[in-house]
Amino acid sequence: MSDEITIDDFAKLDIRIGKVLEAKEVEGSDKMVRCVVDFGEQVGKRVIFSGVRKWYEPNDLVDKLLPYVVNIVPRPMFGEESQGMLVASGADEAVLLTPDKLVDPGTKVH
Structure with a gap:
């Protein structure tokens, strides 16, 4: 386990849902995939590089x-410039995390 952080430390992270x-x-x-990701009006579109190519083909990411x-x-x-970082799970492989309901690009994750 990593070192413990405070709720204030966690609150510094701005995690949002983006549409690839x-x-x-x-x-x-x-291992890298270059994505253009839409985060809605407030954040806009960003280029983000993610090291998931070993497990996912680029086309598998589109519209996610x-x-x-x-x-x-x-x-x-x-x-x-990579302008963000994908949040994924998995120790031995990347596992993509997706909302279980439809949400708008730019929605904050709490």
Whole structure:
């Protein structure tokens, strides 16, 4: 288990549901997928790189509603900026987490 954090630490994370509009393989990487993700009006569209290609084909991600951390500092990757981080589960493989009901892109996760 990781170190414990306070509720205030957790509250610093801005986790929102995003809808994957585009997903494609990243040249020169066997694990990264480049996604364009829509977070609705307030946040807009973002480019986010995720290391899930070992388990998911890019086309499998398109139109999925997935949780992302949107207030993480952007990170340079493959000549672009990754503007968020996918929240997934699994120790030995990536398991995508999806809402059990339809929610709008940009919906906050609490």
